[in-house]
Amino acid sequence: MKKLVALVLAACLLLGITSALAEAEKPTLTLWCIATESDANRPAYEKAIPEIEEALGVKIEWEAFENDSYKTKIKSTSAEELPDIFFTWAGAFCGDFATAGKVYCLDEAYAEYADALPDVMTKNATYDGKRYAVPLTMNIVAMFANMDILAEVGYDKVPQTYEELIDCCDKLVAAGKIPFGCSGNATWCVTEYLEPIILKTIGYEALGDIFAGKGTWNDPAIATAVDNFQDMIIKGYFDPDGLTLDNDTVKANFIAGKYAFYQNGTWNCGEVAAAGDNFQVALFPVMDAEKATYGQVIGGPADSLAVSAAGKDPALAAKVAFALGKKICQYSFIDAGSGLPAWTPDYDTSAVNYLTTAVSDMVAAADGMVLFGDTAMSADPANIYLSYVAKVYGCEIDGAGFVEALTNELQ
Amino acid sequence: MKRTFSYKLNIFLFLLPALILFIGILIAPIIMSAYYSFHEFNLVANTDMEYVGLENYRILFSSMLTNPNTGKLYANSMYLGDALAHSLILAALSTFIQLPLALIIALKLSKGIRGERTYLSIFFMPVLISTVIIGRLWMNIYDPGQAGLLNAGLRALGIDQWLFPAISKGITSSKLPFTGQWTGFRETALIAAFIPILWQYVGYHMLLMYAGIKGVPADLLEAAQLDGCTEGQVNRYIIIPYIKPILKVCVIFAVTGSLKSFDLIYALMKDTSRAELPSTLMYKLLFLHQRYGLGSTVAVVLIILCFLFAMLISLAFRDKGAKVA
Structure with a gap:
C-alpha cells in the first residue's frame, strides 16, 4: 500500500513538473x-x-x-x-x-x-x-437622450434640428430640468460637445483639414460656433456643477435622470442601455446646412x-x-x-x-468622419487646443478669443 | 607628513560613496536639466536635440509672444509668471497663516494640557495620510452637488444666499455665476487648494515646534516665572527666541514646499489650469506637450528659486548677536 501511495505521489510530482516545464516553454x-x-x-x-x-x-x-x-x-x-x-x-x-x-x-x-x-x-x-x-x-460622438425627461416637455423623439433642440432646452430649463451634463474636470469631455458643434457649422472637410494642420482656425464661422456653444452654457442648458465634476459622476447623473442629454463617445452605449430602455441616441443637429449635413460625425x-x-x-x-x-x-x-x-x-x-x-446604423449612413481633435493632433498642439477648450467651457474666452488664440499659437 | 596624508585619504575614502551618491542623484540631474533647458526635443518622437539658447527662458517669462507669420502679439499660454505668482501666494499664506497656527497649537500643547498626546496624534494624523487620499477627500468636501459637505453646510445655515452672489461679483475671469464650484474659478481655486495644504501640514510644523519647545531648559522657564513673567512674555522672550532655528527650518520647508507643491493640487483638480503652479506647468510641458526642453527650464527655475529662498530665509534668521560674538 505504501509503495502504491509513493508511486502515485511520484507520478503527480512528475506530472506537475512536466506541465510547469511546458508552461515555462511557452x-x-x-x-x-x-x-x-x-x-x-x-x-x-x-x-x-x-x-x-x-x-x-x-x-x-x-x-x-x-x-x-x-x-x-x-x-x-x-x-x-x-x-x-x-x-x-x-x-x-x-x-x-x-x-x-x-x-x-x-x-x-x-x-x-x-x-x-x-x-x-x-x-x-x-x-x-x-x-x-x-x-x-x-466610436463616434453621439447625443444620448433620456426620453422620459423629454416626454415631460412634449418631445417623443430626439430633436433633429438645431431650432428644435433649442426649443426643447428652453422648455426643459423652464420646467426646472437640466438639459446637458458635461465634465469640466476632463477637458476631452468638453470637446465631445464643442467639436460636433464646430463640425455641424463648418463641415467635416474643413474641420479635418484644421486638425491635420492644413486648414486655419482663423474662420469667423468657428467663432460663431463657439459663441453658440457658450450661449447654451450661459442660458443654463448645462449643469453649472459640471465645471468641477469628473466624467464618471456626470455619466452617473445622466443615467440617474438628472440631465436630459449627455453627449459623449458611443463606448457608453452598453452602460446606458443596461440602465433601461428609456434612452435614445442621436447626432448633434446641423447648424449650417450649407456646409454640414446631419450624417457628418466626430470619431473613427x-x-x-x-x-x-x-x-x-x-x-x-x-x-x-x-x-x-x-x-x-x-x-x-x-x-x-x-x-x-x-x-x-x-x-x-x-x-x-x-x-x-442604433449607432451602427448612424455610422453606416455617415457622410463623413473627423477623428477626435486631441487624437488627430500631435501632443503639443493638442494640449494647447485643449487648454483653450477648457477656457471656453469656463466662459473665460469667447469665440473670437478662441479663434484668435489658436490662430496665433498654432499657425 | 605621510601620516597626515594617510589620515586625509581615509577621510576622503570614507566620504567617497556618499559623495558619488550626492553627485549622481542630485548634482548630475541638475546639470542635465540645465543643459536640456537650452535645447528643444521630444523623447517620444525621438527628435534630435536642437540648441535654442535662451529661447525657452524667453518663452516662459514672456506674457505676450509674437506670431512669426503675422507679427501679431498674443497671450502666451505657457507663461510661467502666473504660476510663480500662485506659488508665492501659497508661500505667503503658509508662512503667515499656517506657521503661526502651528506655533500657537505647539505652545498650547507643550504646557502639559490634559490629553496632550491625543491632541498631538490628532493634529499629526493628516501628515500620515497619502496626499492623493487627502485630495480625493477634499474633492468630496468641495463637491458642488448635494454630496459636498461644505456647500451642504453653507446651504443648511443659509449662508450661501449672500456668500455665493458676493463671490460671483468678485469673479472677473468668467461670465458664469458662482454656485459653489470652489475649484472651478481662478479666483477661488487657489484658496480652495491652500486649505487642505494648511490642514495637512499644520500638524507637521506643530510637531517640529513642539519638540523644540520641549527642549527649552526648565530652569530658564522657572527663572522667568520667578521674575514674574506672564505666559505671553515667556513665549515671546524665551520660547520663541530659543526655537528660532526650528522656526527657520519650518519657514524654509513651508516656502520651498509651496514652490514645489504638486501632488495635492493635481489630486484635487485634474485640470490644474485654474490654480497653475510651476510644478504642474512643468508636468504638463514634459508629459502632455512633450516639450522636454521647456519643461526642464521650469525645473531649473524652480531649483534656483528654492535655493534662493532658502538662502534669503537663512539670512533673515541670522543671529546678529552671535555673529558679533
Missing part, C-alpha cells in the same frame, strides 16, 4: 492597456486573453492603468522598456511612436487578416504607407494595439496583437457594447444592445 509576451476594473472594456480583455493564450500557445502578462496616467507612463517609457504589445490611440498619438521607430510595422502580419479587417479601418494608424497599429473598436477607429519594435519577438507579438485585437473587438461589441467593430463581424450579432445597434 513564449511570454507583456501587454499594457487601459482596461482597468472600472473600464467598460475590461471583461472583453479578461475573456479574450485566455482564449488567445490557448489558441496561439503563448502566455500574456498584462497590466491595466488608468487612462490619463497611462498616457504619461507610455510616453515616458523608453523604447527598450515598452511592453511587447501596448494599447495606443491611432492618429498623432501612435504617430509619434512610429516616427521614433519605437513600434513594429504590421504590414506583414496584416496580410493574414486582410479579409477580416478592412483596410480603411487601419488608415488612422498608417504612416508613410505603413500600418503600425491594430484597431479594436471604432482610434483604440488600437501597437507592437514594440524592441520586443523579444516582434513578429510573434504582431501575430498575437491581431488575434487579440479581433477577439477584444468582438467581446467589446457583443458583450460590453463599448464600441462598434473595426473588424468585420463573423459571429452572431443579435445580442448587441439597442443603442449600439
Whole structure:
C-alpha cells in the first residue's frame, strides 16, 4: 500500500513538473492597456486573453492603468522598456511612436487578416504607407437622450434640428430640468460637445483639414460656433456643477435622470442601455446646412494595439496583437457594447444592445468622419487646443478669443 | 607628513560613496536639466536635440509672444509668471497663516494640557495620510452637488444666499455665476487648494515646534516665572527666541514646499489650469506637450528659486548677536 501511495505521489510530482516545464516553454509576451476594473472594456480583455493564450500557445502578462496616467507612463517609457504589445490611440498619438521607430510595422502580419479587417479601418494608424497599429473598436460622438425627461416637455423623439433642440432646452430649463451634463474636470469631455458643434457649422472637410494642420482656425464661422456653444452654457442648458465634476459622476447623473442629454463617445452605449430602455441616441443637429449635413460625425477607429519594435519577438507579438485585437473587438461589441467593430463581424450579432445597434446604423449612413481633435493632433498642439477648450467651457474666452488664440499659437 | 596624508585619504575614502551618491542623484540631474533647458526635443518622437539658447527662458517669462507669420502679439499660454505668482501666494499664506497656527497649537500643547498626546496624534494624523487620499477627500468636501459637505453646510445655515452672489461679483475671469464650484474659478481655486495644504501640514510644523519647545531648559522657564513673567512674555522672550532655528527650518520647508507643491493640487483638480503652479506647468510641458526642453527650464527655475529662498530665509534668521560674538 505504501509503495502504491509513493508511486502515485511520484507520478503527480512528475506530472506537475512536466506541465510547469511546458508552461515555462511557452513564449511570454507583456501587454499594457487601459482596461482597468472600472473600464467598460475590461471583461472583453479578461475573456479574450485566455482564449488567445490557448489558441496561439503563448502566455500574456498584462497590466491595466488608468487612462490619463497611462498616457504619461507610455510616453515616458523608453523604447527598450515598452511592453511587447501596448494599447495606443491611432492618429498623432501612435504617430509619434512610429516616427521614433519605437513600434513594429504590421504590414506583414496584416496580410493574414486582410479579409477580416478592412483596410480603411487601419488608415488612422498608417504612416508613410505603413500600418503600425491594430484597431479594436471604432466610436463616434453621439447625443444620448433620456426620453422620459423629454416626454415631460412634449418631445417623443430626439430633436433633429438645431431650432428644435433649442426649443426643447428652453422648455426643459423652464420646467426646472437640466438639459446637458458635461465634465469640466476632463477637458476631452468638453470637446465631445464643442467639436460636433464646430463640425455641424463648418463641415467635416474643413474641420479635418484644421486638425491635420492644413486648414486655419482663423474662420469667423468657428467663432460663431463657439459663441453658440457658450450661449447654451450661459442660458443654463448645462449643469453649472459640471465645471468641477469628473466624467464618471456626470455619466452617473445622466443615467440617474438628472440631465436630459449627455453627449459623449458611443463606448457608453452598453452602460446606458443596461440602465433601461428609456434612452435614445442621436447626432448633434446641423447648424449650417450649407456646409454640414446631419450624417457628418466626430470619431473613427482610434483604440488600437501597437507592437514594440524592441520586443523579444516582434513578429510573434504582431501575430498575437491581431488575434487579440479581433477577439477584444468582438467581446467589446457583443458583450460590453463599448464600441462598434473595426473588424468585420463573423459571429452572431443579435445580442448587441439597442443603442449600439442604433449607432451602427448612424455610422453606416455617415457622410463623413473627423477623428477626435486631441487624437488627430500631435501632443503639443493638442494640449494647447485643449487648454483653450477648457477656457471656453469656463466662459473665460469667447469665440473670437478662441479663434484668435489658436490662430496665433498654432499657425 | 605621510601620516597626515594617510589620515586625509581615509577621510576622503570614507566620504567617497556618499559623495558619488550626492553627485549622481542630485548634482548630475541638475546639470542635465540645465543643459536640456537650452535645447528643444521630444523623447517620444525621438527628435534630435536642437540648441535654442535662451529661447525657452524667453518663452516662459514672456506674457505676450509674437506670431512669426503675422507679427501679431498674443497671450502666451505657457507663461510661467502666473504660476510663480500662485506659488508665492501659497508661500505667503503658509508662512503667515499656517506657521503661526502651528506655533500657537505647539505652545498650547507643550504646557502639559490634559490629553496632550491625543491632541498631538490628532493634529499629526493628516501628515500620515497619502496626499492623493487627502485630495480625493477634499474633492468630496468641495463637491458642488448635494454630496459636498461644505456647500451642504453653507446651504443648511443659509449662508450661501449672500456668500455665493458676493463671490460671483468678485469673479472677473468668467461670465458664469458662482454656485459653489470652489475649484472651478481662478479666483477661488487657489484658496480652495491652500486649505487642505494648511490642514495637512499644520500638524507637521506643530510637531517640529513642539519638540523644540520641549527642549527649552526648565530652569530658564522657572527663572522667568520667578521674575514674574506672564505666559505671553515667556513665549515671546524665551520660547520663541530659543526655537528660532526650528522656526527657520519650518519657514524654509513651508516656502520651498509651496514652490514645489504638486501632488495635492493635481489630486484635487485634474485640470490644474485654474490654480497653475510651476510644478504642474512643468508636468504638463514634459508629459502632455512633450516639450522636454521647456519643461526642464521650469525645473531649473524652480531649483534656483528654492535655493534662493532658502538662502534669503537663512539670512533673515541670522543671529546678529552671535555673529558679533
